[in-house]
Amino acid sequence: MTTSVTKAVIPVAGLGTRVLPASKAIPKEMMPVVDKPVIQYVIEEAIAAGITDIVLVTRSGKSSIEDHFDCHYELEAELERKGKEAILASVRDIMPAGVSITAVRQNKALGLGHAVLCAAPIIGDSDFAVLLPDMLINCHGQEKTDLQTMVESYQKSQHGQIMVEPVPMEHVDRYGVVDCSGATVLPGQAADIAQMVEKPPRDEAPSNLTINGRYILPARIMEILKDTKPGAGGEIQLTDAMVDFLKEGTLQAFHMQGKTYDCGNKAGYLQANVIYGLQNSETAESFKAFIKTLAL
Template identity: 45%
Template sequence: MKIKKAIFPVAGLGTRFLPATKAMPKEMLPVVDKPIIQYAVEEALASGIEQLIFVTGGGKTALENHFDRSYELEDTLRKRGKDDLLQTIESLVPKSGTIVYTRQSEPLGLGHAIWCARDIVGDEPFAVLLADDLIQNDVPVLHQMINEFDRLRASMVAIFEVPKEETSKYGILEAEPAHNGTVRIKSMIEKPDPAEAPSNLAAIGRYIFTPKIFDYLGMHKKGAGGEIQLTDAMVALLEDQPIFGYRFKGTRFDCGDKAGFQMANLAFALEHPEIRDTLKEYINTQVHKN
């Protein structure tokens, strides 16, 4: 069955970026000239996703407006002959019916946010994209994973290696040896102490699941931090179905972290044709100054 639906959990408060996120959703923070969430949406659409499911919370109106028509702005750009900008603004809006919104009424964790979309997803495999994980590459990571899903027909998560001392920041895998970069997961632990981590293979915010995952998310068992953890549901799913870890091609930036967010801005700015030369000149000046 073709993967046509993708869930975007966007209900978080973004407290690590206060005060910038006091009145602005963290997903709307810009990397160069596009909000973080737009990169994730573009990745999904470029990977063949047909329906975008946003699991939102309070204060997310700006996000919803971003992917809607803005007739006054469009009319102003049209009258001023700014056709390039007009085309850019119009391209932000997917076809009617492409985006569906649902609410996570309580901040009960990532697993709960995904469960909130169960009735929209229905009985079919689906993707999950966490916008905080911004990945720079030529081929969208989700597209890479969908190709691998077509071969394996099983749930999977994007993985990469982290320094041993950073395992407490991630869901960490215990896995069988890799085959062409893909590993079969034996177990997972949410944010283990480095001394207890079974490996340094970490899961990041790109997933493909069979609908069976909803059975375990629906049990609403609370784990680390008193939240309904996706990792715990994945461990339970392993009792019934295999889950694979996919080593993606690309550079990942953690935009949920202030340093990672600035690194993403720098990396994407250095690829932007309008500003890269000026930026490179400035960077060289600063390097020689120091």
């Protein structure tokens, strides 16, 4: 029977050390790209792909993320009183009907695999998506987002999907790299993964396709994570669980078509603001004119 994926885990318990001091008091996920916090773009991406149940894996000091997606009656009433209908709609319509957000705590920073495992009681026996909240996938001009197409690939194959993006070979040692046994994986297509290698030396990398923070994983991963021992950095790594899963099942690499912006570091965050600012109807014209005045 063909199944879809309607549940997603978004781990937001990180400290945001790469964007300090901005993230000292403000969660890095709430830092704005143009006029919306990063986390809103990610949740909108999930909803557009058919996700209806979102699990935030959080910690103390991150309540502003949950507050952002809650109702703000006083603000809405004041905007309505002043007749600011467009702004009111942008605030009121953040969460569409039929979509729920649940928060669970990760009490100790024990790695991405541990964060995902914290959501196990809610995910249950369902296949599920994982979206890293500091990675923005820009699909401007595409008919569908990459996550939508990846969900379709999952529905067709019923195999877990890992979104990948090509990088220059000289940079492969910075990322997790997939080995598809030499198969050519075109943008918008998927191929079976033979193995995954974490930060391989350039001359040992099986490809230049790197994992970029979007996954659709079989429910079995949760069971494997329960027995996954601490790996790199003394943390429970999601990659280690996926490697173990490959011994018994199939995962596929889905080659994205868009562009990733890592808002978890300062350079990526600035790049995202430039690109999204140039694509925003309110800011594009004046921003483009400003950029032209810069003597870089």
